[in-house]
Amino acid sequence: MAALGSPLRTLRGLLRELRHAGGRAGRPYRDTPAYRHIVAAFRAHRVTSKKLCRAQQELHFQAATYLCLLRSVREHTALHQEYHGKGERSPEEVAGLVGFRLPQQPGEKG
Protein backbone atom coordinates (compact mmCIF):
# COMPACT_ATOMS: atom_id res chain seq x y z
CA MET A 1 0.00 0.00 0.00
CA ALA A 2 1.10 3.58 -0.66
CA ALA A 3 3.36 5.23 1.89
CA LEU A 4 1.11 8.07 2.97
CA GLY A 5 2.59 9.23 6.26
CA SER A 6 0.44 10.61 9.05
CA PRO A 7 -3.20 11.54 8.28
CA LEU A 8 -2.90 14.52 10.59
CA ARG A 9 -0.03 15.88 8.54
CA THR A 10 -2.03 15.43 5.34
CA LEU A 11 -5.02 17.20 6.88
CA ARG A 12 -2.90 20.12 8.06
CA GLY A 13 -1.30 20.40 4.65
CA LEU A 14 -4.70 20.40 2.98
CA LEU A 15 -6.10 23.11 5.22
CA ARG A 16 -2.98 25.18 4.62
CA GLU A 17 -3.40 24.85 0.85
CA LEU A 18 -7.05 25.83 1.10
CA ARG A 19 -6.03 28.93 2.99
CA HIS A 20 -3.59 29.86 0.20
CA ALA A 21 -6.13 29.04 -2.47
CA GLY A 22 -8.83 31.34 -1.10
CA GLY A 23 -9.36 33.66 -4.06
CA ARG A 24 -11.38 36.38 -2.45
CA ALA A 25 -9.77 38.42 0.33
CA GLY A 26 -11.93 38.76 3.42
CA ARG A 27 -13.80 35.53 2.88
CA PRO A 28 -12.84 33.14 5.66
CA TYR A 29 -11.47 29.92 4.20
CA ARG A 30 -13.23 27.99 6.95
CA ASP A 31 -16.49 29.04 5.40
CA THR A 32 -15.89 27.22 2.12
CA PRO A 33 -17.57 23.95 1.06
CA ALA A 34 -14.16 22.36 0.56
CA TYR A 35 -13.01 23.06 4.11
CA ARG A 36 -16.26 21.85 5.62
CA HIS A 37 -16.29 18.69 3.50
CA ILE A 38 -12.70 17.74 4.32
CA VAL A 39 -13.03 18.37 8.05
CA ALA A 40 -16.31 16.45 8.19
CA ALA A 41 -14.82 13.51 6.28
CA PHE A 42 -11.80 13.28 8.57
CA ARG A 43 -14.00 13.49 11.65
CA ALA A 44 -16.36 10.79 10.38
CA HIS A 45 -13.51 8.33 9.83
CA ARG A 46 -11.71 8.94 13.07
CA VAL A 47 -13.00 5.77 14.69
CA THR A 48 -10.28 3.14 14.34
CA SER A 49 -11.76 -0.28 14.00
CA LYS A 50 -10.75 -3.10 11.65
CA LYS A 51 -14.00 -2.74 9.74
CA LEU A 52 -13.28 0.84 8.73
CA CYS A 53 -9.60 0.35 7.92
CA ARG A 54 -10.10 0.18 4.18
CA ALA A 55 -12.36 3.22 4.14
CA GLN A 56 -9.80 5.13 6.18
CA GLN A 57 -7.03 4.25 3.76
CA GLU A 58 -9.21 5.28 0.81
CA LEU A 59 -10.01 8.61 2.42
CA HIS A 60 -6.39 9.26 3.35
CA PHE A 61 -5.24 8.44 -0.18
CA GLN A 62 -7.86 10.79 -1.66
CA ALA A 63 -6.84 13.53 0.76
CA ALA A 64 -3.15 13.06 -0.04
CA THR A 65 -3.93 13.12 -3.78
CA TYR A 66 -5.97 16.31 -3.42
CA LEU A 67 -3.18 17.86 -1.36
CA CYS A 68 -0.73 16.99 -4.13
CA LEU A 69 -3.07 18.59 -6.68
CA LEU A 70 -3.48 21.84 -4.76
CA ARG A 71 0.20 22.11 -3.93
CA SER A 72 1.38 21.31 -7.47
CA VAL A 73 -1.04 23.78 -9.05
CA ARG A 74 0.15 26.51 -6.69
CA GLU A 75 3.83 25.76 -7.38
CA HIS A 76 3.26 25.48 -11.12
CA THR A 77 1.37 28.78 -11.22
CA ALA A 78 4.16 30.49 -9.26
CA LEU A 79 6.80 29.14 -11.66
CA HIS A 80 4.66 30.15 -14.63
CA GLN A 81 4.30 33.68 -13.31
CA GLU A 82 7.99 33.95 -12.62
CA TYR A 83 9.38 32.52 -15.85
CA HIS A 84 6.66 32.54 -18.47
CA GLY A 85 4.14 35.15 -17.39
CA LYS A 86 5.86 38.34 -18.42
CA GLY A 87 5.11 38.26 -22.12
CA GLU A 88 7.44 39.55 -24.78
CA ARG A 89 9.85 42.41 -24.36
CA SER A 90 9.09 45.60 -26.29
CA PRO A 91 11.41 46.54 -29.19
CA GLU A 92 12.88 49.28 -26.99
CA GLU A 93 13.75 46.76 -24.27
CA VAL A 94 15.27 44.38 -26.76
CA ALA A 95 17.46 47.12 -28.20
CA GLY A 96 18.45 48.12 -24.67
CA LEU A 97 19.65 44.56 -23.97
CA VAL A 98 22.56 45.02 -26.37
CA GLY A 99 23.15 48.66 -25.60
CA PHE A 100 21.30 50.22 -28.52
CA ARG A 101 18.53 52.76 -28.69
CA LEU A 102 15.93 52.63 -31.40
CA PRO A 103 16.26 55.50 -33.90
CA GLN A 104 13.56 58.21 -33.84
CA GLN A 105 11.56 57.90 -37.01
CA PRO A 106 10.76 61.28 -38.74
CA GLY A 107 6.89 61.26 -38.53
CA GLU A 108 6.87 60.30 -34.80
CA LYS A 109 7.92 63.60 -33.23
CA GLY A 110 5.06 65.82 -32.21
Next chain:
Amino acid sequence: PVGPGGGRAYAPPAERKRFYQNVSISQGEGGFEINLDHRKLKTPQAKLFTVPSEALAIAVATEWDSQKDTIKFYTMHLTTLCNTALDNPTQRNKTQLICGAVKFLETDTVCYRVEEPAALAELQKNEWDPVIAWAERRYNVAIGSSTSILGSNIPASTKETFVSHLASYNMWALQGIEFVITQLKSLILSMGLIDRHITVEKAVLLSRLEEEYQIQRWGSVEWAHDYDLCELRARVAAGTLFAHLCSESSTVKHKLLQD
Protein backbone atom coordinates in the same frame (compact mmCIF):
# COMPACT_ATOMS: atom_id res chain seq x y z
CA PRO B 1 -10.89 24.01 -37.12
CA VAL B 2 -9.92 27.43 -35.83
CA GLY B 3 -11.90 29.29 -33.20
CA PRO B 4 -12.03 33.02 -32.43
CA GLY B 5 -8.58 34.35 -31.58
CA GLY B 6 -6.92 31.76 -33.81
CA GLY B 7 -6.93 28.95 -31.25
CA ARG B 8 -8.10 25.36 -31.73
CA ALA B 9 -11.89 25.17 -31.84
CA TYR B 10 -12.31 23.13 -28.64
CA ALA B 11 -9.69 24.96 -26.56
CA PRO B 12 -10.91 27.92 -24.48
CA PRO B 13 -8.76 31.10 -24.26
CA ALA B 14 -5.85 30.63 -21.85
CA GLU B 15 -7.00 33.35 -19.45
CA ARG B 16 -9.89 35.75 -18.93
CA LYS B 17 -10.91 38.10 -16.15
CA ARG B 18 -12.80 36.71 -13.18
CA PHE B 19 -16.35 37.81 -13.80
CA TYR B 20 -18.16 36.34 -10.82
CA GLN B 21 -18.20 37.00 -7.08
CA ASN B 22 -19.61 33.84 -5.58
CA VAL B 23 -19.22 30.20 -6.47
CA SER B 24 -21.77 27.73 -5.14
CA ILE B 25 -23.01 24.21 -5.73
CA SER B 26 -26.57 23.04 -6.22
CA GLN B 27 -28.14 19.69 -6.89
CA GLY B 28 -30.13 19.29 -10.10
CA GLU B 29 -31.77 16.38 -11.86
CA GLY B 30 -28.61 15.19 -13.59
CA GLY B 31 -26.31 15.63 -10.63
CA PHE B 32 -24.41 18.46 -8.99
CA GLU B 33 -24.14 21.84 -10.74
CA ILE B 34 -21.76 24.76 -10.33
CA ASN B 35 -23.13 28.28 -10.03
CA LEU B 36 -21.01 31.35 -10.76
CA ASP B 37 -23.11 34.04 -9.07
CA HIS B 38 -26.55 33.19 -10.47
CA ARG B 39 -25.26 31.70 -13.73
CA LYS B 40 -25.03 27.95 -14.16
CA LEU B 41 -21.66 26.76 -15.44
CA LYS B 42 -21.73 25.25 -18.92
CA THR B 43 -19.26 23.10 -20.84
CA PRO B 44 -17.37 24.41 -23.91
CA GLN B 45 -20.08 22.76 -26.03
CA ALA B 46 -22.71 24.65 -24.02
CA LYS B 47 -24.07 21.62 -22.18
CA LEU B 48 -25.11 22.06 -18.57
CA PHE B 49 -22.15 21.24 -16.32
CA THR B 50 -23.29 18.42 -14.03
CA VAL B 51 -21.14 15.96 -12.11
CA PRO B 52 -22.18 12.73 -10.40
CA SER B 53 -20.18 13.24 -7.21
CA GLU B 54 -20.68 15.92 -4.58
CA ALA B 55 -17.04 15.81 -3.51
CA LEU B 56 -16.01 16.34 -7.15
CA ALA B 57 -18.42 19.28 -7.45
CA ILE B 58 -16.91 20.83 -4.34
CA ALA B 59 -13.39 20.42 -5.72
CA VAL B 60 -14.43 21.98 -9.05
CA ALA B 61 -16.11 24.86 -7.21
CA THR B 62 -12.88 25.34 -5.27
CA GLU B 63 -10.94 25.58 -8.56
CA TRP B 64 -13.27 28.37 -9.71
CA ASP B 65 -13.21 30.13 -6.37
CA SER B 66 -9.40 30.02 -6.21
CA GLN B 67 -9.03 32.15 -9.30
CA LYS B 68 -7.89 35.65 -8.46
CA ASP B 69 -8.11 38.49 -10.99
CA THR B 70 -7.82 36.28 -14.03
CA ILE B 71 -9.18 32.80 -14.60
CA LYS B 72 -6.26 30.55 -15.44
CA PHE B 73 -7.96 27.71 -17.28
CA TYR B 74 -4.75 25.75 -17.66
CA THR B 75 -4.62 25.24 -13.89
CA MET B 76 -8.20 23.96 -13.62
CA HIS B 77 -7.56 20.31 -14.28
CA LEU B 78 -10.67 18.88 -12.62
CA THR B 79 -12.93 21.28 -14.52
CA THR B 80 -11.21 20.26 -17.74
CA LEU B 81 -11.66 16.56 -16.99
CA CYS B 82 -15.37 17.11 -16.28
CA ASN B 83 -15.75 19.04 -19.54
CA THR B 84 -14.09 16.18 -21.42
CA ALA B 85 -16.36 13.62 -19.76
CA LEU B 86 -19.48 15.65 -20.54
CA ASP B 87 -18.62 16.75 -24.10
CA ASN B 88 -16.53 13.76 -25.21
CA PRO B 89 -14.97 15.89 -27.95
CA THR B 90 -12.93 13.03 -29.40
CA GLN B 91 -16.19 11.04 -29.64
CA ARG B 92 -14.74 7.82 -28.35
CA ASN B 93 -16.90 5.11 -26.85
CA LYS B 94 -15.92 2.97 -23.87
CA THR B 95 -14.33 0.21 -25.99
CA GLN B 96 -12.21 2.67 -27.93
CA LEU B 97 -11.09 4.39 -24.74
CA ILE B 98 -10.07 1.08 -23.18
CA CYS B 99 -8.25 -0.11 -26.30
CA GLY B 100 -6.32 3.15 -26.45
CA ALA B 101 -5.38 2.75 -22.80
CA VAL B 102 -4.24 -0.87 -23.02
CA LYS B 103 -2.20 -0.07 -26.14
CA PHE B 104 0.17 1.85 -23.85
CA LEU B 105 1.22 -1.44 -22.33
CA GLU B 106 3.27 -2.32 -25.41
CA THR B 107 5.62 0.61 -24.77
CA ASP B 108 4.94 1.05 -21.08
CA THR B 109 7.59 3.28 -19.52
CA VAL B 110 8.47 0.78 -16.79
CA CYS B 111 8.90 -2.07 -19.30
CA TYR B 112 11.02 -0.13 -21.76
CA ARG B 113 14.62 -0.44 -20.62
CA VAL B 114 17.97 0.96 -21.68
CA GLU B 115 21.17 -1.04 -21.81
CA GLU B 116 23.42 1.90 -21.09
CA PRO B 117 24.49 3.90 -19.23
CA ALA B 118 24.84 1.06 -16.74
CA ALA B 119 23.91 3.28 -13.81
CA LEU B 120 20.59 4.17 -15.43
CA ALA B 121 19.89 0.56 -16.38
CA GLU B 122 20.51 -0.40 -12.76
CA LEU B 123 18.25 2.39 -11.49
CA GLN B 124 15.48 1.27 -13.82
CA LYS B 125 15.84 -2.30 -12.61
CA ASN B 126 15.75 -1.31 -8.93
CA GLU B 127 12.88 1.13 -9.21
CA TRP B 128 10.71 -0.42 -11.89
CA ASP B 129 11.03 -4.19 -11.33
CA PRO B 130 9.09 -4.03 -8.01
CA VAL B 131 6.14 -2.21 -9.64
CA ILE B 132 5.99 -4.75 -12.46
CA ALA B 133 6.17 -7.56 -9.91
CA TRP B 134 3.30 -5.97 -7.98
CA ALA B 135 1.16 -5.68 -11.14
CA GLU B 136 1.92 -9.28 -12.16
CA ARG B 137 0.84 -10.53 -8.71
CA ARG B 138 -2.16 -8.26 -8.37
CA TYR B 139 -3.61 -9.06 -11.82
CA ASN B 140 -2.19 -12.55 -12.18
CA VAL B 141 -0.53 -11.74 -15.52
CA ALA B 142 2.87 -11.94 -17.17
CA ILE B 143 4.38 -8.61 -18.18
CA GLY B 144 8.19 -8.60 -18.03
CA SER B 145 10.46 -5.93 -19.46
CA SER B 146 12.63 -5.52 -22.55
CA THR B 147 15.56 -3.61 -23.97
CA SER B 148 14.30 -4.12 -27.50
CA ILE B 149 13.47 -0.95 -29.41
CA LEU B 150 10.15 -2.54 -30.35
CA GLY B 151 9.07 -2.79 -26.73
CA SER B 152 8.21 -5.89 -24.75
CA ASN B 153 6.13 -8.74 -25.99
CA ILE B 154 2.94 -8.60 -23.94
CA PRO B 155 0.89 -11.84 -24.06
CA ALA B 156 -2.64 -11.48 -25.40
CA SER B 157 -4.04 -12.89 -22.15
CA THR B 158 -2.39 -10.07 -20.22
CA LYS B 159 -3.99 -7.47 -22.47
CA GLU B 160 -7.36 -9.17 -22.15
CA THR B 161 -7.11 -9.12 -18.37
CA PHE B 162 -6.51 -5.38 -18.34
CA VAL B 163 -9.24 -4.78 -20.92
CA SER B 164 -11.83 -6.55 -18.82
CA HIS B 165 -10.55 -4.91 -15.63
CA LEU B 166 -10.87 -1.43 -17.12
CA ALA B 167 -14.32 -2.32 -18.43
CA SER B 168 -15.50 -2.58 -14.82
CA TYR B 169 -15.10 1.21 -14.46
CA ASN B 170 -17.80 3.63 -15.59
CA MET B 171 -17.18 6.05 -18.47
CA TRP B 172 -16.32 9.02 -16.26
CA ALA B 173 -13.77 7.15 -14.16
CA LEU B 174 -12.28 5.75 -17.38
CA GLN B 175 -11.71 9.25 -18.76
CA GLY B 176 -9.69 9.97 -15.63
CA ILE B 177 -7.73 6.72 -15.84
CA GLU B 178 -6.99 7.18 -19.54
CA PHE B 179 -5.81 10.73 -18.87
CA VAL B 180 -3.39 9.52 -16.19
CA ILE B 181 -2.06 6.82 -18.54
CA THR B 182 -1.36 9.34 -21.32
CA GLN B 183 0.38 11.68 -18.87
CA LEU B 184 2.56 9.01 -17.22
CA LYS B 185 3.03 7.07 -20.46
CA SER B 186 2.47 3.96 -18.39
CA LEU B 187 -0.51 1.69 -17.84
CA ILE B 188 1.25 -0.10 -14.98
CA LEU B 189 2.08 3.05 -13.01
CA SER B 190 -1.50 4.24 -13.53
CA MET B 191 -2.93 1.02 -12.17
CA GLY B 192 -0.56 1.40 -9.24
CA LEU B 193 -2.18 4.76 -8.56
CA ILE B 194 -5.76 3.64 -9.09
CA ASP B 195 -5.18 0.68 -6.77
CA ARG B 196 -3.57 3.03 -4.23
CA HIS B 197 -0.34 1.05 -4.28
CA ILE B 198 1.79 4.15 -4.90
CA THR B 199 1.29 7.88 -4.34
CA VAL B 200 1.07 10.49 -7.11
CA GLU B 201 4.52 11.82 -6.18
CA LYS B 202 6.01 8.33 -6.47
CA ALA B 203 4.22 7.55 -9.75
CA VAL B 204 5.46 10.80 -11.28
CA LEU B 205 8.99 10.14 -10.03
CA LEU B 206 8.97 6.65 -11.55
CA SER B 207 7.56 7.99 -14.80
CA ARG B 208 10.30 10.61 -14.97
CA LEU B 209 13.09 8.30 -13.79
CA GLU B 210 15.43 9.06 -16.66
CA GLU B 211 14.91 12.82 -16.26
CA GLU B 212 15.59 12.55 -12.54
CA TYR B 213 18.74 10.56 -13.28
CA GLN B 214 19.97 13.26 -15.69
CA ILE B 215 19.01 16.00 -13.23
CA GLN B 216 21.07 14.35 -10.50
CA ARG B 217 24.04 14.23 -12.86
CA TRP B 218 23.74 17.60 -14.51
CA GLY B 219 21.60 19.72 -12.23
CA SER B 220 18.06 21.00 -12.36
CA VAL B 221 16.81 23.93 -14.43
CA GLU B 222 13.96 25.45 -12.46
CA TRP B 223 12.05 27.03 -15.31
CA ALA B 224 12.01 23.76 -17.24
CA HIS B 225 12.44 20.77 -14.91
CA ASP B 226 10.50 22.00 -11.90
CA TYR B 227 7.88 23.54 -14.17
CA ASP B 228 7.31 20.22 -15.95
CA LEU B 229 7.41 18.30 -12.69
CA CYS B 230 4.74 20.45 -11.04
CA GLU B 231 2.55 20.36 -14.13
CA LEU B 232 2.78 16.58 -14.41
CA ARG B 233 2.04 16.12 -10.70
CA ALA B 234 -0.99 18.41 -10.95
CA ARG B 235 -2.40 16.60 -13.97
CA VAL B 236 -1.80 13.11 -12.59
CA ALA B 237 -3.22 14.07 -9.18
CA ALA B 238 -6.29 15.51 -10.89
CA GLY B 239 -6.82 12.44 -13.07
CA THR B 240 -6.41 10.06 -10.14
CA LEU B 241 -8.72 12.02 -7.85
CA PHE B 242 -11.25 12.32 -10.67
CA ALA B 243 -11.20 8.57 -11.30
CA HIS B 244 -11.60 7.75 -7.60
CA LEU B 245 -14.39 10.25 -6.98
CA CYS B 246 -16.29 9.07 -10.05
CA SER B 247 -16.07 5.42 -9.08
CA GLU B 248 -16.97 6.18 -5.46
CA SER B 249 -20.56 4.97 -5.68
CA SER B 250 -19.40 1.63 -6.98
CA THR B 251 -17.02 1.36 -4.03
CA VAL B 252 -19.87 2.07 -1.65
CA LYS B 253 -22.09 -0.51 -3.32
CA HIS B 254 -19.28 -3.03 -3.15
CA LYS B 255 -18.89 -2.48 0.57
CA LEU B 256 -22.60 -2.87 1.16
CA LEU B 257 -22.59 -6.13 -0.75
CA GLN B 258 -19.68 -7.34 1.33
CA ASP B 259 -21.53 -6.60 4.58
